[in-house]
Amino acid sequence: MHPYILFISLASVIMFLGAGNMKAQSPVKNTVPGHVLVIHGGAGAITRESIPPAVEKMYRDSLCKVLLLGDSILRNGGSSLDAVEACIRMMENCPLFNAGKGAVFNSEGKNELDASIMDGKTHKAGAVSGLTIVKNPITAARCVMDKSPHVMMSGKGAEQFAREQGLELVNPSYFFTKQRWDDYLKMKAKSDSLEKVNKIHGTVGCVALDRYGNLAAGTSTGGMTFKKYGRVGDSPIIGAGTYADNESCAVSATGHGEFFIRNVVAYDISALMKYKGLNLVAAADYVVMQKLKAQGGSGGVICLDQKGNIAMPFNTSGMFRGYAKAGGEIKVAVWGDEN
Numbered sequence: 387m388h389p390y391i392l393f394i395s396l397a398s399v400i401m402f403l404g405a406g407n408m409k410a411q412s413p414v415k416n417t418v419p420g421h422v423l424v425i426h427g428g429a430g431a432i433t434r435e436s437i438p439p440a441v442e443k444m445y446r447d448s449l450c451k452v453l454l455l456g457d458s459i460l461r462n463g464g465s466s467l468d469a470v471e472a473c474i475r476m477m478e479n480c481p482l483f484n485a486g487k488g489a490v491f492n493s494e495g496k497n498e499l500d501a502s503i504m505d506g507k508t509h510k511a512g513a514v515s516g517l518t519i520v521k522n523p524i525t526a527a528r529c530v531m532d533k534s535p536h537v538m539m540s541g542k543g544a545e546q547f548a549r550e551q552g553l554e555l556v557n558p559s560y561f562f563t564k565q566r567w568d569d570y571l572k573m574k575a576k577s578d579s580l581e582k583v584n585k586i587h588g589t590v591g592c593v594a595l596d597r598y599g600n601l602a603a604g605t606s607t608g609g610m611t612f613k614k615y616g617r618v619g620d621s622p623i624i625g626a627g628t629y630a631d632n633e634s635c636a637v638s639a640t641g642h643g644e645f646f647i648r649n650v651v652a653y654d655i656s657a658l659m660k661y662k663g664l665n666l667v668a669a670a671d672y673v674v675m676q677k678l679k680a681q682g683g684s685g686g687v688i689c690l691d692q693k694g695n696i697a698m699p700f701n702t703s704g705m706f707r708g709y710a711k712a713g714g715e716i717k718v719a720v721w722g723d724e725n
Contacts, residue, residue: 430704625653
């Protein structure tokens with residue numbers, strides 16, 4: 387054989403073996419299914435009869451815009467935490483949802499806002515409760531996580547911290563919307579039951595998986611219409627309304643907060659996966675459709691695992707929800723009979 391041909395052959399073998407070794411040592415990110423984003427805008431006794439078609443379209447369009455924003459952040463290399471915060475900020479700024487601008491009024495006729503966020507990679511978390519002047523509570527929660535040694539801050543202390551961090555503060559009147567005020571007046575006049583008034587407008591939340599394989603979750607709410615002064619629901623409680631762990635899942639909850647706190651719902655789903663070996667759907671369905679329902683607890687969750695699997699169970703007639711996947715698939719749903 388000509389020595390030149392032998393040299394080329396040996397070089398080819400070396401290149402082939404080298405390529406094989408390179409493939410075997412490829413980055414872990416190749417095992418990640420691609421980014422996924424899931425959002426919710428509240429669960430409750432939402433029926434086709436209770437929401438006019440034009441209003442339903444407004445909700446669907448708003449959810450779609452939020453998904454497009456989050457998908458863009460993740461598609462361009464943003465972190466799951468960045469996507470969660472941005473999506474929830476957008477819903478806080480939309481008067482359709484019970485968070486931020488659309489928050490409900492408590493028994494004193496005031497808006498009290500709660501939020502939390504958690505990083506599935508580091509298990510760091512931040513939460514705020516009882517805010518009255520911070521425009522975007524989810525960003526305040528992110529600051530508690532990133533810029534303080536604490537997990538939760540409340541009331542005036544949380545607002546002072548937000549001020550020190552340079553967050554946007556507003557007059558409490560900013561959060562006023564006529565629909566929420568009318569609901570408050572009906573409750574005050576006892577012309578409507580607490581259950582009826584709170585049946586549609588719910589908490590907002592987001593869970594995300596980024597291209598690096600990291601999960602994050604966040605939740606924000608105005609609480610319950612006509613709630614007692616100082617009442618805190620599950621939304622700012624890590625493990626109840628929000629939880630994220632790369633080894634299991636990311637969860638954001640919506641519903642009757644007292645039941646979600648008692649059952650530590652978000653963490654319970656994660657624990658069933660880690661310690662009992664249940665898959666995402668089985669764990670979420672058990673907690674929401676069996677455990678909570680048996681106790682009379684109403685609501686739902688959005689869940690996402692590191693493989694990109696999604697679970698969105700709810701035991702009410704409807705839940706505003708949607709997801710976006712790396713391949714371009716985007717879906718929004720409201721009713722229980724939508725796949």
